[in-house]
Amino acid sequence: xxxxxxxxxxxxxxxxxxxxxxxxxxxxxxxxxxxxxxxxxxxxxxxxxxxxxxxxxxxxxxxxxxxxxxxxxxxxxxxxxxxxxxxxxxxxxxxxxxxxxxxxxxxxxxxxxxxxxxxxxxxxxxxxxxxxxxxxxxxxxxxxxxxxxxxxxxxxxxxxxxxxxxxxxxxxxxxxxxxxxxxxxxxxxxxxxxxxxxxxxxxxxxxxxxxxxxxxxxxxxxxxxxxxxxxxxxxxxxxxxxxxxxx
Amino acid sequence: xxxxxxxxxxxxxxxxxxxxxxxxxxxxxxxxxxxxxxxxxxxxxxxxxxxxxxxxxxxxxxxxxxxxxxxxxxxxxxxxxxxxxxxxxxxxxxxxxxxxxxxxxxxxxxxxxxxxxxxxxxxxxxxxxxxxxxxxxxxxxxxxxxxxxxxxxxxxxxxxxxxxxxxxxxxxxxxxxxxxxxxxxxxxxxxxxxxxxxxxxxxxxxxxxxxxxxxxx
Numbered sequence: 001x002x003x004x005x006x007x008x009x010x011x012x013x014x015x016x017x018x019x020x021x022x023x024x025x026x027x028x029x030x031x032x033x034x035x036x037x038x039x040x041x042x043x044x045x046x047x048x049x050x051x052x053x054x055x056x057x058x059x060x061x062x063x064x065x066x067x068x069x070x071x072x073x074x075x076x077x078x079x080x081x082x083x084x085x086x087x088x089x090x091x092x093x094x095x096x097x098x099x100x101x102x103x104x105x106x107x108x109x110x111x112x113x114x115x116x117x118x119x120x121x122x123x124x125x126x127x128x129x130x131x132x133x134x135x136x137x138x139x140x141x142x143x144x145x146x147x148x149x150x151x152x153x154x155x156x157x158x159x160x161x162x163x164x165x166x167x168x169x170x171x172x173x174x175x176x177x178x179x180x181x182x183x184x185x186x187x188x189x190x191x192x193x194x195x196x197x198x199x200x201x202x203x204x205x206x207x208x209x210x211x212x213x214x215x216x217x218x219x220x221x222x223x224x225x226x227x228x229x230x231x232x233x234x235x236x237x238x239x240x241x242x243x244x245x246x247x
Numbered sequence: 248x249x250x251x252x253x254x255x256x257x258x259x260x261x262x263x264x265x266x267x268x269x270x271x272x273x274x275x276x277x278x279x280x281x282x283x284x285x286x287x288x289x290x291x292x293x294x295x296x297x298x299x300x301x302x303x304x305x306x307x308x309x310x311x312x313x314x315x316x317x318x319x320x321x322x323x324x325x326x327x328x329x330x331x332x333x334x335x336x337x338x339x340x341x342x343x344x345x346x347x348x349x350x351x352x353x354x355x356x357x358x359x360x361x362x363x364x365x366x367x368x369x370x371x372x373x374x375x376x377x378x379x380x381x382x383x384x385x386x387x388x389x390x391x392x393x394x395x396x397x398x399x400x401x402x403x404x405x406x407x408x409x410x411x412x413x414x415x416x417x418x419x420x421x422x423x424x425x426x427x428x429x430x431x432x433x434x435x436x437x438x439x440x441x442x443x444x445x446x447x448x449x450x451x452x453x454x455x456x457x458x459x460x461x462x463x464x
Contacts, residue, residue: 127344127384128344129343129344129345129348129384132344149343149344150342152344153341153342153343153344153385153386154342156386157338157386200338200339203334203336203339204339204340204342206297206302206334206339207332207334207339207340207342208342208352209302209327210300210302210327210331210332210334211327211352211353211356211400211401211404212324212327212328212353212356212357212404213352213356214324214356
């Protein structure tokens, strides 16, 4: 299982310091979430798309990611346009779609796409372990950081364990039906996965004790800010401030 | 003659009081020895190794490691600095995202400075024949590579004794040969748990068996 499909690339974005990317994407997401007008939202989506172009991500998976997001947004837009009060734009039987509702839906769609574009370009291009170290350096509470790093490390192990269990039940002719047997089997599958995960966590802890673990994690990686980080930081700050001021 | 490195006297252990796993184990590891240990599944081989480093405590009997009796956690801490334990499943042992960090974990815990740790990591990877693997992602390694990286993580702590739990189980012939060659190139005293008699003939000086809760010749 590949956890971060966009992280294995080389582009000016991939070369940015992970800490800069975490801070930049967080600031951007907050600023965009606060906007209330289509103008700044358009600026935001332009900035997000520009980053995606610079990051040179594979177009196939990228389109799929945005397609999923927009299917969800389309459902939301329909509900919102029908529920918001205001001048009727269009009536379908008893349901009226209002102009205010349509505007709000459009704004939400712009904002959501802008944030996902920026997060994909900045954070999805970071390797999970780099992201963990960046969080650590940014003084995110160590417990959260290590929860994240352990999750990344063991997701694949658990995924394979799940695969083995599923293969084992499939090998004995199990297939999903709509009955109690299916529910019970799936329940056992999830339960067994939890039990095994728990056992593994104990073994991991024992192995850590054997190598002198005493509750503190030593970190070796060193990051240095470079010229690219400075240029990006400056340009990005201007965009974020512009979005915040314009709103 | 030197005192033995590890002595177990009349050691008993039970996970479940009804069915004790070890029932009066007497065992010695002398200097210059590499002991192979075989036994049926569930006979207590892994339990035996865990008792030596204090991951489990005996219900009866004495555990002496490196010349001192060890009873409580505090007394076992120095043991874990000097006795390297290779786990059966390398996925249990490799928990850092990158190879370098994982191999560095032990030496950093020992409080060594980063510059020295970097050297230890390079050396340990060279010993297991994985030069240049520093920045590889641990979960993307093959089974054999994982085992070798786990061994490097143990060796980087510069232990005096190695406890190896099934070091070649589940590996293909090429990977087994690499582990065998690596172990034969080391000078440590070892206890090697394995089912593979050929592998033990190649790596151990003596083979013992765990049977009926005791270690026998």
